[in-house]
Amino acid sequence: MKEVAVQTHNLIKTFSGVDVIKNYNMTVLRGSIYGLLGANGAGKTTAFKILSGLLVPIGGKAEVLGKDIVSQRDEVLKNIGTIIETPIFYEHLPAKENLEIHLSYMGIENVDIASVLEAVDLQSTNRHPVSKYSLGMRQRLGIARALSHKPQLLILDEPTNGLDPMGIRKMRELFLKLVKEENMTILISSHILSEIQYIADMIGVMVNGTIIEEVPLETIKKQYPDGLEDYFFNIMDGGQSNA
Amino acid sequence: MLKWMRLEFKKHKINTYVHASVIIAIVLFILVFLFAYIPTIDNDSEMQIFRDYHNLLMVCGVLSLVSFSILSSVMYCKFIIQEYGSNRIYMLFSYPVHRGKILFSKVLSVFLFIIVAVFMCNTTVFTVFAFTESFFSLMEDAFTVELILKTIQVSIVMAVIAATIGVIAMGLGYIKKSVPTTIVSAMLLSSLFSNIASINISNAASMNMFLIIFMGVTIAAGSITTIMLIKKVDRMEAQ
Numbered sequence: 001m002k003e004v005a006v007q008t009h010n011l012i013k014t015f016s017g018v019d020v021i022k023n024y025n026m027t028v029l030r031g032s033i034y035g036l037l038g039a040n041g042a043g044k045t046t047a048f049k050i051l052s053g054l055l056v057p058i059g060g061k062a063e064v065l066g067k068d069i070v071s072q073r074d075e076v077l078k079n080i081g082t083i084i085e086t087p088i089f090y091e092h093l094p095a096k097e098n099l100e101i102h103l104s105y106m107g108i109e110n111v112d113i114a115s116v117l118e119a120v121d122l123q124s125t126n127r128h129p130v131s132k133y134s135l136g137m138r139q140r141l142g143i144a145r146a147l148s149h150k151p152q153l154l155i156l157d158e159p160t161n162g163l164d165p166m167g168i169r170k171m172r173e174l175f176l177k178l179v180k181e182e183n184m185t186i187l188i189s190s191h192i193l194s195e196i197q198y199i200a201d202m203i204g205v206m207v208n209g210t211i212i213e214e215v216p217l218e219t220i221k222k223q224y225p226d227g228l229e230d231y232f233f234n235i236m237d238g239g240q241s242n243a
Numbered sequence: 244m245l246k247w248m249r250l251e252f253k254k255h256k257i258n259t260y261v262h263a264s265v266i267i268a269i270v271l272f273i274l275v276f277l278f279a280y281i282p283t284i285d286n287d288s289e290m291q292i293f294r295d296y297h298n299l300l301m302v303c304g305v306l307s308l309v310s311f312s313i314l315s316s317v318m319y320c321k322f323i324i325q326e327y328g329s330n331r332i333y334m335l336f337s338y339p340v341h342r343g344k345i346l347f348s349k350v351l352s353v354f355l356f357i358i359v360a361v362f363m364c365n366t367t368v369f370t371v372f373a374f375t376e377s378f379f380s381l382m383e384d385a386f387t388v389e390l391i392l393k394t395i396q397v398s399i400v401m402a403v404i405a406a407t408i409g410v411i412a413m414g415l416g417y418i419k420k421s422v423p424t425t426i427v428s429a430m431l432l433s434s435l436f437s438n439i440a441s442i443n444i445s446n447a448a449s450m451n452m453f454l455i456i457f458m459g460v461t462i463a464a465g466s467i468t469t470i471m472l473i474k475k476v477d478r479m480e481a482q
């Protein structure tokens with residue numbers, strides 16, 4: 001049995017009386033890629049914000065890398081890398097300086113920033129401020145920043161937003177490489193199955209704030225050799241009309 | 244703490260605020276010169292009080308205090324209000340550093356910047372003015388060692404008050420996460436100061452008393468503001 005990277009137990013989060021997250025249970029194994037699939041508004045971002053300490057659940061419990069995310073927040077933050085929604089930067093500074101500042105706060109020295117940037121096809125010699133970057137470049141810089149401090153867990157909220165098909169493919173390869181070579185764990189969300197079905201080991205289907213199904217991709221692939229899309233579509237749709 | 248403060252200055256364009264400070268100093272110098280010059284061409288008795296170095300020093304101090312209080316509030320808007328009141332907070336809250344520590348480094352960065360800026364501005368403006376005096380001689384009394392010490396003393400007190408008004412204004416603006424509220428609060432607080440100061444301007448004893456009391460009250464209020472904010476960010480959510 002593999003070690004657990006993320007374990008939640010009946011998480012609840014409410015915004016002005018509405019349960020945006022409820023009965024949220026997820027188990028992410030170390031060294032795997034977990035794809036969180038859900039329609040827009042299902043609560044993926046909110047769930048990831050809880051897991052990265054940005055929001056505090058009003059009920060339930062979440063352990064990230066064996067630590068309680070509420071009481072041991074800073075311990076968790078040291079070992080995770082995140083992209084939540086569109087990444088934010090110090091706009092007037094170039095990519096390199098943005099990463100330097102990030103690494104200072106993370107308390108990490110001697111990182112080869114040039115190679116981190118190269119991994120996402122950005123150049124450390126690019127002296128343009130980030131404000132001049134395209135959406136795709138920002139997204140890639142966000143990914144570079146999230147993995148620059150060599151975290152054990154990456155929490156990536158729709159990280160391929162704004163990337164072209166080539167870029168998406170490169171990121172997929174990068175994610176697979178990180179898991180294989182650095183033994184990272186990746187938790188990634190998307191509202192499009194095709195974005196995660198080629199890399200995820202496990203898929204959690206989220207509907208109205210709850211993970212209604214958590215299945216290894218392998219199993220489904222065997223059961224539905226040509227109907228993966230239909231399978232997930234039915235779950236997401238069925239769950240919604242039940243709620 | 245020094246490390247976090249250095250990062251703050253790296254993150255925010257410090258040059259902008261250095262330029263702003265230099266501009267304030269230049270404008271201040273022109274005003275001081277006018278205050279000293281007008282009584283020599285206009286015999287209106289009200290204006291004659293500015294031919295006295297002590298009074299001129301106080302006016303200079305009050306004007307710079309008002310300007311730098313506002314600059315301070317503008318900096319706090321950039322360093323704090325806009326950081327914690329927008330999605331930039333995702334970045335701040337992703338660091339494994341005690342949130343209060345980061346906030347405190349922000350408060351302290353601006354605070355010290357303003358103190359240094361006010362002190363440098365006041366002493367430079369007054370030194371340059373005293374120097375030009377040796378050519379134009381607008382003043383009735385002489386620039387003495389005692390006056391130099393007085394200039395330094397007043398500059399320090401004014402610097403602390405200006406920086407602290409910024410902190411209080413930031414605290415008020417933070418409640419609404421509003422830039423205008425922050426800047427208007429600084430304007431109101433500094434004009435409150437300048438109104439009371441102008442009443443006491445020609446009476447050295449009551450002026451000193453007023454400065455000490457005002458400084459004490461603002462420091463107390465500024466400290467409470469900072470402590471409350473530090474507690475607040477630690478429990479805060481990034482919506």
Ligand SMILES: Nc1ncnc2c1ncn2[C@@H]1O[C@H](COP(=O)(O)OP(=O)(O)O)[C@@H](O)[C@H]1O
Nearest residue numbers: 015020038039040041042043044045046047482
């Ligand atoms: N800060 C907030 N205040 C109120 N409602 C929110 C807030 N954040 C998210 N929501 C609501 O919670 C639901 C889930 O949002 P979100 O987590 O962003 O979904 P997803 O990322 O899956 O698209 C949406 O209905 C959204 O309107």
Ligand SMILES: [Mg+2]
Nearest residue numbers: 044045157158
């Ligand atoms: Mg989302």
